[in-house]
Amino acid sequence: MAKFASKTILAIKGIQTFRQLIILKDRVDSRLVQAEINRMESLGINVALPGQLDIYEASLEEKYKSSFARILGNMDRVSNLKMISNDKFKIVSNSKSKVTEYEYKYGDLRILSIKIPNGQMIVLGGYKNDQRSAFREFRQLVKEFLTFVNNNK
Amino acid sequence: MTREELLKGKEYWINQIQNDLYSVMEEYMAKKKINRTQLAEELNVSKGYISQILKGDFDHKVSKLVELALSSGKMPVLNFIDSDEYISNDRAGKVYDVIPLYRPGFVSFKPAGSINCYYRSYVDSIDNSDKMGPNTFVDMPSHTNTLI
Numbered sequence: 001m002a003k004f005a006s007k008t009i010l011a012i013k014g015i016q017t018f019r020q021l022i023i024l025k026d027r028v029d030s031r032l033v034q035a036e037i038n039r040m041e042s043l044g045i046n047v048a049l050p051g052q053l054d055i056y057e058a059s060l061e062e063k064y065k066s067s068f069a070r071i072l073g074n075m076d077r078v079s080n081l082k083m084i085s086n087d088k089f090k091i092v093s094n095s096k097s098k099v100t101e102y103e104y105k106y107g108d109l110r111i112l113s114i115k116i117p118n119g120q121m122i123v124l125g126g127y128k129n130d131q132r133s134a135f136r137e138f139r140q141l142v143k144e145f146l147t148f149v150n151n152n153k
Numbered sequence: 154m155t156r157e158e159l160l161k162g163k164e165y166w167i168n169q170i171q172n173d174l175y176s177v178m179e180e181y182m183a184k185k186k187i188n189r190t191q192l193a194e195e196l197n198v199s200k201g202y203i204s205q206i207l208k209g210d211f212d213h214k215v216s217k218l219v220e221l222a223l224s225s226g227k228m229p230v231l232n233f234i235d236s237d238e239y240i241s242n243d244r245a246g247k248v249y250d251v252i253p254l255y256r257p258g259f260v261s262f263k264p265a266g267s268i269n270c271y272y273r274s275y276v277d278s279i280d281n282s283d284k285m286g287p288n289t290f291v292d293m294p295s296h297t298n299t300l301i
Contacts (some may be wrong), residue, residue, distance in 0.1 A: 011156045013243065059155060072159050073168035080248075083176035085209035 001142040001151070003030040006121055007047045011072055014079025017119035020051030021145065030152070056111070056125030067107035074104055079119070092135075098146055101138075109124050112138040158238055167212070173220065176208045177290045181225040196224050227290035251291055 003024040012018040022037075024030055037047050050058070060068055077084045092112070093101040100115035108128045112135070113120040123141050126134030159165050182192055193203045198221075205211060211218070222229040230251055239249070 011154050011159045013156060013246075062161075069154065069159060069162045069164035070168050072154060073165040074172075075167070076159070077169070082172065083179060084172050085175050086205060087208040132191055149209055 001026075002146050002148060003028060004145050005030055005034045005037055005049075007051050008041055009050070009051075009075075009122065010046065011051060012075050012079050014076060015081055016079045017116075017117065018075055018079055018122065019119065020122040021141070022049055022051045023141075030148075047054040050126055051122070053111070055124045059125075060109075064107070064109055067109045070106040071104045071109060071111055074106070075120075097139075097142075099142065101142070108136060114142055156243065158241055160243065161236065168209075171209045171211050171217075173290055174206060174211050174221065177222060177225050177227050178203070178206050196221060222290055227292060230291050 003026065004021040005024055006019040007022060009018040009020050024033060040047050057068060057100070059082060074084055074088050078089060088106060089102065089104050091100060092103045100114045102120060104111040104113070110126045110128060110131060112124045112126070113122045124134060124138045178192065182188070187195065189203050189207065191198055193200045219229050234249065
């Protein structure tokens with residue numbers, strides 16, 4: 001079974017908290033990892049363990065860096081409860097969704113997130129031309145994450 | 154990308170201005186109960202132009218930005234804040250917003266208590282002096298203050 005943790009996205013500051021999903025290796029104790037992340041965050045220390053947004057950012061070619069910054073800017077607006085064009089941010093949940101799903105887009109980039117208490121969690125980043133497979137992967141990850149959360153209550 | 158890198162990038166600020174203009178237009182359409190076509194007619198611009206604004210993609214001349222804001226009953230207040238000061242305040246959890254302040258010697262009520270009034274408005278000005286925002290659209294004034 002997949003194991004997960006999450007960490008705060010420090011580039012986003014607002015009323016809502018923005019976190020990113022961290023996919024852990026099977027043998028890792030997820031509770032210990034999350035406790036250590038929480039401890040480091042409470043001390044203001046940057047958590048080096050890469051999350052889904054970090055991995056996505058690192059994979060981007062130079063030409064996409066500007067679009068990525070635009071999306072972060074839009075997340076910042078959402079976090080501060082400011083209006084944003086429906087073209088840049090929208091709910092993408094379908095009838096089968098167990099949680100509210102969101103999509104951010106700018107240019108060729110797409111970032112998918114879900115609603116969490118008092119904010120959002122970034123689950124996956126993708127591109128305009130692989131939307132179908134990205135959505136499939138996103139929904140599979142969300143399903144695994146929700147199962148993980150339920151099993152670890 | 155760190156918070157500082159994000160704030161020092163032009164994308165962040167262009168995005169803020171474009172989305173602020175978008176929200177002004179949305180608010181105006183809702184208030185006047187008009188659609189995009191009617192908005193385009195009222196502002197004397199093309200429908201395509203309005204679509205661009207409502208997608209948050211406005212990237213035209215400053216003069217057009219000012220015209221659009223004024224036509225929608227908003228004053229495009231723009232402030233320039235020292236980058237280091239902004240980032241330091243952001244780290245401390247402070248946000249910038251536009252708050253109207255009295256000009257020294259410019260009060261809103263009768264001369265009877267003018268010294269106290271002046272003092273209060275002056276103190277208010279100092280208290281609020283660190284809350285000036287980088288860019289915001291504010292409502293046009295419906296009245297003016299009384300000059301003593």
